[in-house]
Amino acid sequence: MKEDIEKILIKEDEIKAKTEAIGQRMTHEYKDRFPLVIGVLKGAMPFMADLTRAIHAHLEIDFMDVSSYGNQMVSSGEVKIEKDLDSSVKDRDIIIVEDIIDSGLTLSYLVSLFHHRQANSVKIVTLLDKPEGRKADIVPDIVGFTVPDEFVVGYGLDYAERYRNLPYIGILKPEIYRGS
Numbered sequence: 001m002k003e004d005i006e007k008i009l010i011k012e013d014e015i016k017a018k019t020e021a022i023g024q025r026m027t028h029e030y031k032d033r034f035p036l037v038i039g040v041l042k043g044a045m046p047f048m049a050d051l052t053r054a055i056h057a058h059l060e061i062d063f064m065d066v067s068s069y070g071n072q073m074v075s076s077g078e079v080k081i082e083k084d085l086d087s088s089v090k091d092r093d094i095i096i097v098e099d100i101i102d103s104g105l106t107l108s109y110l111v112s113l114f115h116h117r118q119a120n121s122v123k124i125v126t127l128l129d130k131p132e133g134r135k136a137d138i139v140p141d142i143v144g145f146t147v148p149d150e151f152v153v154g155y156g157l158d159y160a161e162r163y164r165n166l167p168y169i170g171i172l173k174p175e176i177y178r179g180s
């Protein structure tokens with residue numbers, strides 16, 4: 001598996017340190033607010049698991065799974081709900097946890113949806129931000145690392161469903177996704 005990685009972009013201990021720092025900040029921000037922390041499947045799974053354990057305050061967790069219609073995300077950003085939340089977001093303080101923001105279309109949809117469902121507040125925490133990919137006007141509240149416009153995998157991020165279990169973020173060798 002690691003022979004498919006061209007370069008390690010963010011090491012395991014760097015992710016760990018950053019997650020602790022974000023958790024500490026959120027511990028203060030959400031003290032006594034009982035936020036609903038929503039992980040976006042599947043990519044956010046490892047970050048969600050580590051971040052929620054770094055927030056030392058009461059919180060509730062839930063998951064949502066969305067996908068784009070067809071193969072490519074249409075420019076309208078219309079997405080299909082594959083799995084909806086178990087809980088209501090009405091009057092809740094929502095924290096959306098993502099592994100990466102690229103075009104921003106997924107989050108643009110989710111943020112509007114939660115506002116429409118009358119959430120009290122909606123904040124976005126993402127481990128990675130790829131600003132060069134942006135098509136929708138989405139600005140995350142907390143970003144772990146800004147990444148260049150490269151094919152990154154690991155720590156939740158996949159290529160064809162692989163590499164999600166790598167403990168670090170790496171750049172995939174182009175020959176892997178070029179299929180040579």
Ligand code: PRP
Binds near residue numbers: 040043067102
């Ligand atoms: C990836 C990633 C984000 C989204 C970001 O998920 O995990 O959820 O795309 O892209 P965007 O900003 O351009 O909308 P994907 O739909 O690949 O599903 P996955 O998490 O199951 O891999």
Ligand code: MN
Binds near residue numbers: 043
């Ligand atoms: Mn995802």
Ligand code: MG
Binds near residue numbers: 043158
């Ligand atoms: Mg994916």
